[in-house]
Amino acid sequence: MSSQTARSNLMALPAIAWLGLFMIVPCLIVFAYAFLTRGLYGGVEYTLTAENFLRVIDPLYAQIFLTSVRIAGLATLFAILIAYPAAYAICLAPKRLQPILLFFAVLPFWSNYLIRTYAWIVLLNREGLINNALRWFGYDGEPLSLLYSEGAVIVGLVYNYLPFVILAIYSSLSRLNGELIEASRDLGASRVRTFWRVTLPLTMPGVAAGGVFIFVLSIGNFVTPALLGGGRFQMIGNLVYDQFLTANDWPFGAALGMVLIAVMIALLLLQARASARFSGETAEARHG
Amino acid sequence: MADALLIKLTGRTILVLVFGFLYLPIAVLVLLSFNESGLPTSWSGFSLRWYVSLAGNSDILHAAWNTLVVAVVATLIATVLGTMLAIGMETRKRRSTPLEALAFSPMVIPDIVLAVALLTLFSRLNVTMGLHTIIISHVIFDLAFVCSVVRARLKNFDFSIVEASRDLGASSFTTFWRVTFPVLLPAIVAGALLAFTLSVDEFIIAFFTAGAGRASITLPMQIYSMIRFGVTPEINALATLVMGVSATVLLISQWLNKEQMTR
Numbered sequence: 001m002s003s004q005t006a007r008s009n010l011m012a013l014p015a016i017a018w019l020g021l022f023m024i025v026p027c028l029i030v031f032a033y034a035f036l037t038r039g040l041y042g043g044v045e046y047t048l049t050a051e052n053f054l055r056v057i058d059p060l061y062a063q064i065f066l067t068s069v070r071i072a073g074l075a076t077l078f079a080i081l082i083a084y085p086a087a088y089a090i091c092l093a094p095k096r097l098q099p100i101l102l103f104f105a106v107l108p109f110w111s112n113y114l115i116r117t118y119a120w121i122v123l124l125n126r127e128g129l130i131n132n133a134l135r136w137f138g139y140d141g142e143p144l145s146l147l148y149s150e151g152a153v154i155v156g157l158v159y160n161y162l163p164f165v166i167l168a169i170y171s172s173l174s175r176l177n178g179e180l181i182e183a184s185r186d187l188g189a190s191r192v193r194t195f196w197r198v199t200l201p202l203t204m205p206g207v208a209a210g211g212v213f214i215f216v217l218s219i220g221n222f223v224t225p226a227l228l229g230g231g232r233f234q235m236i237g238n239l240v241y242d243q244f245l246t247a248n249d250w251p252f253g254a255a256l257g258m259v260l261i262a263v264m265i266a267l268l269l270l271q272a273r274a275s276a277r278f279s280g281e282t283a284e285a286r287h288g
Numbered sequence: 289m290a291d292a293l294l295i296k297l298t299g300r301t302i303l304v305l306v307f308g309f310l311y312l313p314i315a316v317l318v319l320l321s322f323n324e325s326g327l328p329t330s331w332s333g334f335s336l337r338w339y340v341s342l343a344g345n346s347d348i349l350h351a352a353w354n355t356l357v358v359a360v361v362a363t364l365i366a367t368v369l370g371t372m373l374a375i376g377m378e379t380r381k382r383r384s385t386p387l388e389a390l391a392f393s394p395m396v397i398p399d400i401v402l403a404v405a406l407l408t409l410f411s412r413l414n415v416t417m418g419l420h421t422i423i424i425s426h427v428i429f430d431l432a433f434v435c436s437v438v439r440a441r442l443k444n445f446d447f448s449i450v451e452a453s454r455d456l457g458a459s460s461f462t463t464f465w466r467v468t469f470p471v472l473l474p475a476i477v478a479g480a481l482l483a484f485t486l487s488v489d490e491f492i493i494a495f496f497t498a499g500a501g502r503a504s505i506t507l508p509m510q511i512y513s514m515i516r517f518g519v520t521p522e523i524n525a526l527a528t529l530v531m532g533v534s535a536t537v538l539l540i541s542q543w544l545n546k547e548q549m550t551r
Binding site for chain 2: 004005007008009010011012013014015016018019020022023024025026027029030033082085086088089090092093099101103104105107108110111112113114115116117118119120121122123125127128129159162163166191213216217219220221222223226227237240241244245250253254257260261264268
């Protein structure tokens, strides 16, 4: 090992130690817990079992799993449908404005998640702004119960994660080679056809990156279902929370956590493969 | 040409709609926090009374102090560790995939999983939980973000000036403090500010690693318990203050990052 490599490793060491001790080790412990038996008073007993994972596919919990997948899937779909045109519109803006627009699109993402969710309670509750506005426009029926519904949860997730999806799609749109679009147009393809056959396929890595991000964060979310779903919509995140803080079934909670990690790793790998394939195709398109 | 105009107009409309969607809910909250009556039903005049009532709420002041302690200490540790990690990773001859994955994972791991994992670790080790365990936990993701900001700067860094300094006889210690560090400083500060806001706003991990009781409650935990009891004018005022601080810190961070890119 050269002295330069040794020095580089030494610089990285404290952070590696910190992450190893406080991220890797705890995750390994949770992984081990997932195969242990629940103790009588909280705690765990050291009897190996696969029962915790079998419970995940028990109809009761499988239902919650499916609900989570559906809610996270819809949130992902809507976020992409909003973020793609938004990122495209930012790309159409004058070059010097683009960084500013992008910064302000992403700014809410870095601010307090709870507060951004709370803002929707203010808008959606029965005495909230939307119901008030309706009344002002002459609606005099029962106030609408907009809050505590699956729709509210989805709106909350889309709202909170949209900035990042815009960012991911923008970064692949802005790297798009303008010559390819021109070539397609010169060869007689319409704008619509050019979009479907050239622009969209080439920006799929950005869509995939943004999509995986919002899906993973949504499926493990427990704050939004608790606040906007009013506890009526249990998602995997809520289930994990319950096992650790109220039901005291840590092994089962650990198994659920591992399922979340498995979903995350699978999607990230899929996304990496898709990106590699797409960039491979782009390279071929350039050279071939 | 009509085509181009149409595209331009559509683009503008989309921008207005999307930015409306992103900022209107926040704007409503800010506006309501200055409403005398505190109700969304009617505007009864501009007032700071909800801010005054916040200042007299000892629970909130206590939580705000805890948050500040956690964010400052976690940021300091994370800035040192994250910067060192960034330098270590960028000066390597070959990219190390496991190291890349390790530095990336705190940013993508679902926070609920990290939260329960830390809770399990601390209770296994019989560590009494409190502000110190929140700090330890926050350093994990803080350092990853600092590292990624500093690495972006190092990617454009001209390492030949380091060689020049060494050739001219400066020790590696002198070279670091007189050459590398000043160039990196804006990125380090930008990363630190980002880490600070992340730490101030983080809820889930703090919630799981704060331990029992109210002693080490942080501002997001306080906000969460307030929200669960419904909409109150105090939350509006508190939310406005918290978002104001985050936005200001982020604007400074962005400005520093931009300065260094244009230099």
